[in-house]
Amino acid sequence: MFDLSSYxxxxxxxxxxxxxxxxxxxxxxxxxxxTAMRYSLLAGGKRLRPILxxxxxxxxxxxxxxxxxVLPAACALECIHAYSLIHDDLPAMDDDDWRRGIATNHKVxxxxxAILAGDALLTYCFEILTQQLAGYPPELVLQxxxxxxxAAGSQGMVGGQAADILWEKNQERGGNPVEVLDYIHTHxxxxxxxASVRTGAILAEADPEQLTALTAYAKCLxxxxxxxxxxxxxxxxxxxxxxxxxxDAALGKLTYPAVYGVAESKHQVKRLLSSATQHLRCFGxxxxxxxxxAGYLAEREY
Amino acid sequence: MFDLSSYxxxxxxxxxxxxxxxxxxxxxxxxxxxTAMRYSLLAGGKRLRPILxxxxxxxxxxxxxxxxxVLPAACALECIHAYSLIHDDLPAMDDDDWRRGIATNHKVxxxxxAILAGDALLTYCFEILTQQLAGYPPELVLQxxxxxxxAAGSQGMVGGQAADILWEKNQERGGNPVEVLDYIHTHxxxxxxxASVRTGAILAEADPEQLTALTAYAKCLxxxxxxxxxxxxxxxxxxxxxxxxxxDAALGKLTYPAVYGVAESKHQVKRLLSSATQHLRCFGxxxxxxxxxAGYLAEREY
Numbered sequence: 001m002f003d004l005s006s007y008x009x010x011x012x013x014x015x016x017x018x019x020x021x022x023x024x025x026x027x028x029x030x031x032x033x034x035t036a037m038r039y040s041l042l043a044g045g046k047r048l049r050p051i052l053x054x055x056x057x058x059x060x061x062x063x064x065x066x067x068x069x070v071l072p073a074a075c076a077l078e079c080i081h082a083y084s085l086i087h088d089d090l091p092a093m094d095d096d097d098w099r100r101g102i103a104t105n106h107k108v109x110x111x112x113x114a115i116l117a118g119d120a121l122l123t124y125c126f127e128i129l130t131q132q133l134a135g136y137p138p139e140l141v142l143q144x145x146x147x148x149x150x151a152a153g154s155q156g157m158v159g160g161q162a163a164d165i166l167w168e169k170n171q172e173r174g175g176n177p178v179e180v181l182d183y184i185h186t187h188x189x190x191x192x193x194x195a196s197v198r199t200g201a202i203l204a205e206a207d208p209e210q211l212t213a214l215t216a217y218a219k220c221l222x223x224x225x226x227x228x229x230x231x232x233x234x235x236x237x238x239x240x241x242x243x244x245x246x247x248d249a250a251l252g253k254l255t256y257p258a259v260y261g262v263a264e265s266k267h268q269v270k271r272l273l274s275s276a277t278q279h280l281r282c283f284g285x286x287x288x289x290x291x292x293x294a295g296y297l298a299e300r301e302y
Numbered sequence: 303m304f305d306l307s308s309y310x311x312x313x314x315x316x317x318x319x320x321x322x323x324x325x326x327x328x329x330x331x332x333x334x335x336x337t338a339m340r341y342s343l344l345a346g347g348k349r350l351r352p353i354l355x356x357x358x359x360x361x362x363x364x365x366x367x368x369x370x371x372v373l374p375a376a377c378a379l380e381c382i383h384a385y386s387l388i389h390d391d392l393p394a395m396d397d398d399d400w401r402r403g404i405a406t407n408h409k410v411x412x413x414x415x416a417i418l419a420g421d422a423l424l425t426y427c428f429e430i431l432t433q434q435l436a437g438y439p440p441e442l443v444l445q446x447x448x449x450x451x452x453a454a455g456s457q458g459m460v461g462g463q464a465a466d467i468l469w470e471k472n473q474e475r476g477g478n479p480v481e482v483l484d485y486i487h488t489h490x491x492x493x494x495x496x497a498s499v500r501t502g503a504i505l506a507e508a509d510p511e512q513l514t515a516l517t518a519y520a521k522c523l524x525x526x527x528x529x530x531x532x533x534x535x536x537x538x539x540x541x542x543x544x545x546x547x548x549x550d551a552a553l554g555k556l557t558y559p560a561v562y563g564v565a566e567s568k569h570q571v572k573r574l575l576s577s578a579t580q581h582l583r584c585f586g587x588x589x590x591x592x593x594x595x596a597g598y599l600a601e602r603e604y
Contacts, residue, residue: 112395142432
């Protein structure tokens with residue numbers, strides 16, 4: 001029986017150590033900027049995206065040590081995630097004061113520095129990808145950079161965030177809520193989760209069939225993860241989550257429970273995770289971490 | 303005699319057409335985000351960075367049509383520049399209402415959308431570099447991405463902007479003004495100008511000696527350009543500049559005229575541009591655009 005809990009813990013330790021090492025030190029100029037970048041990036045979190053990249057590489061290579069070679073790319077993905085949280089939390093966006101149990105970046109460093117820390121983390125992702133993957137063929141590295149840039153950009157994550165705040169600020173209530181919700185969820189969180197899985201798979205030299213299967217897995221997992229997040233904002237425990245709950249409803253955000261109801265949302269999570277697991281049929285024991293991650297989300301209680 | 307004025311005009315037409323074509327259309331979802339990105343990127347401007355990339359490629363290849371192949375990379379550099387202006391103009395930074403004769407991005411689209419438009423333009427730079435340079439060897443493209451990411455990041459442009467606002471907000475007045483000024487200028491504008499020249503040179507397969515010479519040229523030109531910009535903020539014509547003058551002094555910014563005085567600043571510009579031209583000694587007529595650009599800045603009246 002695969003022990004997900006210790007797997008996730010071990011991988012997170014690995015990722016945290018690599019992040020600590022890979023980021024510019026707070027002694028380097030400008031010290032305040034680097035301190036602000038490190039503050040948010042090293043503040044903990046599930047490290048879901050890096051873990052997915054590592055787990056996807058393991059599914060393809062069926063080899064733990066081989067999969068660890070993708071660690072710098074996994075860190076680059078976490079830089080993108082951290083930047084997106086810093087910018088999402090700004091007063092002009094979701095205006096959040098707390099994240100992962102600590103004050104948000106702009107509450108500590110000021111809005112200007114928080115914007116710049118986000119900009120720098122986004123840029124640093126590409127610096128890592130070009131400089132820390134020297135062992136891989138350049139064409140594979142370029143393919144990964146293309147994946148990540150597309151997933152993070154105006155037709156990926158940033159596009160989802162734009163649609164989210166436009167809806168919330170009541171500026172684009174013309175659309176069909178079901179379609180807008182689908183757009184927001186597949187773009188705002190889905191795109192980077194898919195890119196994380198694909199990054200691990202591409203670097204592990206997945207064949208086209210494996211890449212298609214892992215992409216399908218990631219699509220299901222990403223959406224299930226976002227619906228779970230919506231549910232946690234209603235039923236979650238503030239202390240465990242490290243942030244205020246009930247924010248989605250307060251901001252009038254478009255969420256799965258708001259559009260489909262709680263029961264149907266929970267049902268969808270189970271359906272999606274069952275599909276996710278099915279897409280892993282063609283893989284052996286190397287895909288056990290990916291299977292266990294889907295299983296864990298499916299069993300989660302609210 | 304090289305006709306700089308028509309050269310610059312022709313290259314700007316080329317760059318503008320390429321930018322228009324390369325950006326996601328405003329019809330693509332989310333329409334408002336793409337409209338905001340296009341608003342700032344297509345609002346005009348000198349297109350100095352793309353023109354430098356094209357001119358550097360021409361210096362190396364000595365061939366106009368060969369140099370035009372770097373156009374997508376030139377556009378990517380302008381995306382970075384446009385994003386940096388959008389974020390710099392935000393209320394939490396320089397709080398500017400006007401830029402290039404039109405309202406700044408956040409005045410038209412709101413702060414949240416302006417932050418996202420900047421994020422998306424930064425990300426799009428890397429999408430362009432990975433997808434529009436298919437004719438080049440992957441290792442050269444990777445080298446360019448590394449250059450651009452380093453120049454734009456926390457130890458390049460964003461670092462310079464952070465040092466700038468920290469000084470301005472009086473938080474770090476401990477440093478030596480001459481050293482802080484040097485840091486701000488070489489990082490905030492210098493790094494991306496050097497990266498622009500190097501991008502053109504690398505893609506044109508410059509040899510190490512050529513790359514060193516062009517880098518030295520770009521260092522001198524970039525600093526001269528920034529000092530000129532400082533002087534224009536004192537002596538420039540608001541109508542021609544399309545933005546308010548006197549802003550640097552009003553914000554208490556560290557500038558060359560403030561630290562060295564006007565006469566010495568003008569003198570420095572001339573010295574730097576004379577060095578810039580000398581670094582081009584090893585090039586033939588292909589480097590005439592680069593020579594003429596330095597000559598133009600040296601002759602500029604305030």
